[in-house]
Amino acid sequence: MTNAGEQLVYTEHERSNRDWMSMLKGVALGALATVASGIAVGLLLDREGHIVERAPAVALPYGDDGVLRVATWNMHREAAKHLNEINVVMIKNKLDAFMLQEVTGQDAEVIGEAFKHKWSVTYEMADARQKPTDFGLGNMIITVKKPVSADSKHIAGNSLPDAFVKTIGGAQEDILSGNTSLTNAREGLQEGRVILSKTVQALGNMNIQFITTHLGSSSPSPEVHDQQMADLLKFVSDTKKKGQPTILCGDLNQGVATTVTAFAEVGMITREAAQPTTIDGGTTDYCIYRAGGKLGLMRTKVLKGFQTDHKVLYGEVRPVQAYKLAGNQLHNAG
Numbered sequence: 001m002t003n004a005g006e007q008l009v010y011t012e013h014e015r016s017n018r019d020w021m022s023m024l025k026g027v028a029l030g031a032l033a034t035v036a037s038g039i040a041v042g043l044l045l046d047r048e049g050h051i052v053e054r055a056p057a058v059a060l061p062y063g064d065d066g067v068l069r070v071a072t073w074n075m076h077r078e079a080a081k082h083l084n085e086i087n088v089v090m091i092k093n094k095l096d097a098f099m100l101q102e103v104t105g106q107d108a109e110v111i112g113e114a115f116k117h118k119w120s121v122t123y124e125m126a127d128a129r130q131k132p133t134d135f136g137l138g139n140m141i142i143t144v145k146k147p148v149s150a151d152s153k154h155i156a157g158n159s160l161p162d163a164f165v166k167t168i169g170g171a172q173e174d175i176l177s178g179n180t181s182l183t184n185a186r187e188g189l190q191e192g193r194v195i196l197s198k199t200v201q202a203l204g205n206m207n208i209q210f211i212t213t214h215l216g217s218s219s220p221s222p223e224v225h226d227q228q229m230a231d232l233l234k235f236v237s238d239t240k241k242k243g244q245p246t247i248l249c250g251d252l253n254q255g256v257a258t259t260v261t262a263f264a265e266v267g268m269i270t271r272e273a274a275q276p277t278t279i280d281g282g283t284t285d286y287c288i289y290r291a292g293g294k295l296g297l298m299r300t301k302v303l304k305g306f307q308t309d310h311k312v313l314y315g316e317v318r319p320v321q322a323y324k325l326a327g328n329q330l331h332n333a334g
Contacts, residue, residue, distance in 0.1 A: 050124065050125075051122060051123075051124045051150050051151075051152055051196070052108070052112070052122070052123045052124065053120065053121070053122050053147065053150065054112040054113075054115075054116050054120070054121045054122075055116075055119075055120035055121070055146045056116060056117050056118060056119070056120070064203065064204060065094075066203065066318055066319065067094075067316055067317075067318055068096050068202055068203055068208070068247075068295070068316060068317050068318070069093055069094055069095050069096055069314070069315070069316045070095060070096060070097045070098070070099065070210070070247055070249055070287060070314070070315050070316070071089060071093065071095055071097075071098050071099070071249070071303070071312055071313060071314045071315070072098075072099040072100075072101070072212065072249035072250055072251075072285055072286075072287060072312070072313050073086075073089075073098070073099075073100055073101075073306070073308070073310060073311075073312045073313070074100075074101045074102050074214065074251045074285065074308060074309070074310035075100050075101065075102050075103050075107070075308055076102055076308035076309045076310065077102055077103075077104055077107075077137065078107075078308050079100060079102075079103045079104065079107035079108070079110070079111060079140075080104075080106070080107040080110040080111070082306075082308065083110065083111065083114055085306050086098065086100070086111070086142075087114075087115075088306075089303065089306060089312055090119070090142065093303070093314060095142075095144070096143065096144055096145075096200075096202045096208075097141060097142070097143045097144075097198075097200070097202075097210045097247070097249075098141070098142040098143075099139070099140070099141050099142075099210065099212035099249045099250060100139065100140040100141075100142070100212070101139050101140075101212060101213070101214035101250055101251050102137050102214060102251075103123065103137065103138055103139065103140045104136065104137055104138075105125050105136045105137075105138065108121075108123040108125075108138065108140060111123075111140065111142075115142065119142050119143060119144055120142070120143045120144070120145060120146045120147060120200075121140065121141075121142050122140065122141045122142075122143070122147060122150055122196065122198050123138055123139070123140045123196075124138050124139060124152050124194050124196050125137065125138035125194070126138045126139065126154070126191065126192055126193045126194035126214075127154075127157065127191040127192035127193070127194075137191075138194060138196075139194055139195075139196045139212050139213060139214060139250070140196075140212075141196060141198045141210055141212055143198060143200045143210070144200075144202075145200045145201055145202065146200070147198045147199060147200050148199045148200060148201060148207055149198075149199045150196075150197065150198045150199070151197040151198075151239060152194055152195060152196050152197060153194070153195045153231065153235050154192055154193070154194050154195075155192060155193050155194070155195065155227075155228045155231040155232070156192050156224075156227070156228075157191040157192040157193065157216060157224060191216070193213060193214060193215060193216060193228055194213065195211060195212075195213045195231070195232055195235050196211070196212050196213065197209060197210070197211045197235075197239060198210050198211075199244075203319055206245070206294060206319075207241075207244050208244070208245045208246075208247065209239065209241070209244060209245070209246040209247070210246075210247050210248075210249075211235075211236065211239075211246065211247070211248040211249075211250075212248070212249055212250040213232060213248075213250045213251075213252075214250055214251045214253075215228045215229060215232065215250075215251070215252050215253045215254070216228055216253065217253050218253060218254060225253065225254070229252070229254070229262065232252075233262060233263070233265075233266050236248065236263075236266055236268065236290075237266050240290070242292075243292050243293060243294065244292050245289065245290060245291055245292040245294055245295050246268070246289060246290040246292070247287065247288075247289045247298075247315075247317075248268070248286075248287070248288045248289065249285075249286065249287040249288070249313065249315070250285070250286070251284050251285050251310065252284060252285075252286055253284050254284065255283070256270075256272050256283055259272070259286055259288070260272075263288050267290055268288050268289060268290045269288065269289055269290070269291070269297075269298070270286055270288045271286065271287045271288065271289070271298045271299070271300045271315060272286050272300070273285075273300050273301055273302045273313055274301070274302075275301070275302040275311075276302075276311075277302060277310055277311050277313050278309060278310050278311070279307060279309050279310070279311070280309075284310075285310060285311075285313045286313070287300055287313060287315040289317070291320075293320075294319055294320060295317045295318070295319060295320065296317060296318050296319065296320050297317070298315050298316065298317040299315065299316055299317070300313060300314065300315040301313075301314055302314070
């Protein structure tokens with residue numbers, strides 16, 4: 001008890017205890033809020049989106065120099081913030097296709113409006129439970145040319161009861177460890193995801209299928225991630241067309257060895273970058289392709305100067321004959 005005008009002073013030990021208790025209270029309140037919001041948005045009825053296509057009346061392709069160029073970037077819910085960088089990467093590297101993940105519905109509108117006179121922008125929301133205040137999260141494919149066709153498949157996350165249990169358990173772990181980011185609580189809800197496919201003509205009149213997706217984390221629900229991976233492999237197999245190349249780029253949230261083996265079993269080649277693709281030093285972003293007898297070896301690299309929590313992974317490939325003449329050189333990558 002202090003008298004009026006007296007200053008209350010704590011010892012270092014007392015201050016440390018009070019700070020620790022304040023932090024625990026903050027973590028606990030944050031965890032409870034996360035659980036409550038997760039349950040609330042989990043009750044949303046319209047969880048899936050539909051393919052939305054915006055394209056200019058007249059396509060404005062780059063001159064065809066016989067090189068197919070692609071890139072992938074996980075936008076970390078910040079696509080509109082990086083609108084100018086998306087534009088720069090697309091133009092500077094003469095991309096035929098730019099595949100983006102974790103794009104909010106709100107940001108998709110911004111991008112579609114900004115590029116409506118330049119390129120074909122195809123977007124589909126995965127699950128409204130992801131970033132519900134910004135109309136969900138989804139994937140996007142920006143191409144120079146309009147699509148010949150587009151397709152998608154929604155893949156399930158975990159059930160509401162399972163999400164509830166894992167979120168509560170994760171919140172407890174966060175409280176005990178003092179994890180103010182609430183990482184474990186937030187990862188308890190494994191949302192549904194979407195596989196987006198877009199076939200366009202490139203390298204002259206060659207039909208090429210582009211696919212992008214963002215799979216859920218393998219922690220704390222490895223069974224959900226594994227099922228999503230199995231669904232992705234099935235989609236790749238089911239949509240395969242004889243002689244048509246396929247290029248899949250995205251954030252698969254798994255290691256290199258597992259990815260290489262899984263896609264080799266469905267006849268696809270995995271190209272990971274020599275450098276990490278995430279800012280914490282990991283590699284979860286890949287470009288994986290099926291040559292269809294028409295493409296040579298794809299080369300990949302991480303582009304410098306562009307990042308969210310992920311970096312931009314760039315890849316290029318030539319038709320088999322042109323590739324042999326060019327001597328397997330990677331160029332035009334900024």
